[in-house]
Amino acid sequence: MEREQGATLTHIVVLPYPLQGHINPMLKFSKRLATKGLKVTLLTPKSIVESMKGQATSVTFEPIDDDDDSGELIAAETMEAYDERFKAIFSHGLGGLIEKNKSYGYATKLVVYDCILPWAVDIAKQHGIGAAPFLTQSCTIAAIYYNLYQERFTLPLQEPEVLLPSLPLLRMDDMPSFISQPASYPFILRVCLEMFHNFHEVNWAFCNSFDKLEEEVVSWISSQWPIKNIGPTIPSMYLDKRWKDDKNYDLSLFKPSVDACMKWLDSKDTGTVVYVSFGSMAALGEEQMEELALGLKRSNRYFLWVVRESETKKLPTKFIEETTERSLVVTWCPQLEVLSHKAVGCFMTHCGWNSTLEALSLGVPMVVMPQWSDQATNSKCVMDVWKVGIRVKVDNKGMVTREEIELCINEVMGEKRKEMKRNALKWKKLATEALDEGGSSDKNIEEFVAKIVQI
The missing domain is CATH 3.40.50.2000 (Glycogen Phosphorylase B;)
Structure with missing residues (x-):
């Protein structure tokens, strides 16, 4: 009961990148947090909130105007231009939401942000709160990019194979395409590396994986920054079956047959x-x-x-x-x-x-x-x-x-x-054991909640 009373005052803002494959894992994580007694608000474009109308959920949605009458999210000619417009609109929306929550009598304690939006850390700091990245890809991928960020190897790759701590021997065609073909994706590669520049400022880094799946790499990453596996972010009824209403993903931009x-x-x-x-x-x-x-x-x-x-x-x-x-x-x-x-x-x-x-x-x-x-x-x-x-x-x-x-x-x-x-x-x-009560991912979420309600 003590934790419940504290948790009801604990508010988390979640900021995903507006793609289906990024929103769904972060939304599933948000719903897991809500089952532990936290209040969670997901900040997302108005068009996406509109597509989810009629769905009951324990998570609150804060819609941000897409700024585009066509219904397409923030139309832009290049990825760089899109990124700049997204940052401008959503950094303002994030700050506004934090201030609005204060006026409602409860303070936001943490911003959980998609790891490719590291500017969210700066917005959180401006308002005196913490931030935690959410990695929508594997720990293995995070380790590869982090090793490149730390300059343990350089681009273009000079050798046909690369051996990195805790990872299997990787050939050129085993690498993420942004690394194997750096000239083709310079902007995306820069985004993938820049996300690490403020990891030293965070207390948690959440990943959509589970410990047993990537045991060696998780052990190595843990020595570098505070990784917490909280996945797999699959609806509960397909794995641990702890929440009978959790049967599907909440967002589908296509109509299934x-x-x-x-x-x-x-x-x-x-x-x-x-x-x-x-x-x-x-x-x-x-x-x-x-x-x-x-x-x-x-x-x-x-x-x-x-x-x-x-x-x-x-x-x-x-x-x-x-x-x-x-x-x-x-x-x-x-x-x-x-x-x-x-x-x-x-x-x-x-x-x-x-x-x-x-x-x-x-x-x-x-x-x-x-x-x-x-x-x-x-x-x-x-x-x-x-x-x-x-x-x-x-x-x-x-x-x-x-x-x-x-x-x-x-x-x-x-x-x-x-x-x-x-x-x-x-x-x-x-995977089922990780999410079930007492499993590694469930324990990681429990430990996080126990600490965040005390802040």
Whole structure:
């Protein structure tokens, strides 16, 4: 009861970057904090708050005007311009929210900010409160960028392989694309490094992972800055089942074909379906799209393929008609429901961190086809560290051929399936234990709450 009384006066502001893959993990963390008695307010664009209307949640939303009549968030010609406008609008909104809370009689004690928005620390300090970064990617990725920030290696990479503390030997094509191709993404690389410049000023750094998944790297990072794994940020009913109302992600910018997907899966035998999705952002070129389509066709397996509406024009002519007996192609689907369905035998994925965590947490083997950002490094871990999948090989033209796709699918669905499924189920068990009462992530959240209410 003592903690409850203190916690009701404890207010946390959460500031995510306005992308679906960033908002959902931070919102799930916010809801976990709310179950511990904290008051949590999420600061986000008005357009995103509008898309979530009608959903009951224990978290308060503070909408910030998008400053754009088109409905698109803060329209800007370049990423640099977008970043500057976002910073200007949201730094003002963050300061205003902190002051507004004071007038309501409770003080904000901490700002939890998306780690790529380090200016939030300065705003928090101006108002005399603390700030804590939230890492939406893995501890492994954080360690790589931190080593580069500390100049333990330099760019462009001079050697074909890099050995860093606590990490497996990494080839050039295992590195995040912002490092392996630094000239292509100079602004994003700068953002990924600048986030560390004020880590020495924070008392907590939260990460959407769990200790057992990245044990060695977590141990090493802990010696550098105060890491707290609080994941995986999967709805409770798929893992620890402690909160019956927590069944889905709160934000989906695409409308899923729920009934069509589940009805189709229900008609298939256990472990016979390849689920294919490349997330909300990845866009394959037309030639690669054709190779993927024909590789799926050649595998002679059932497949459920998410092809976003903007990508459907890239499908080969008559592909859907020619594969209709073995396939279902939809523009979006309820991914957690699909991955947890008994019919799904493997997940062909771009290996974004959220999708990777979902597959690990639901015990699904993977065929991984990374596109950019952290996905190559995640793929390295999926194949060589966690041993739950196969990474496709790229030919000398940078293409993944239909033959390679067919081969990898049939390996994961065939001869290697038992071993990979066994490993995947091990990670599922460990993910559930981390979030359950007394588990490592649950304890990290409990310890944080116990300290923040005393401030």
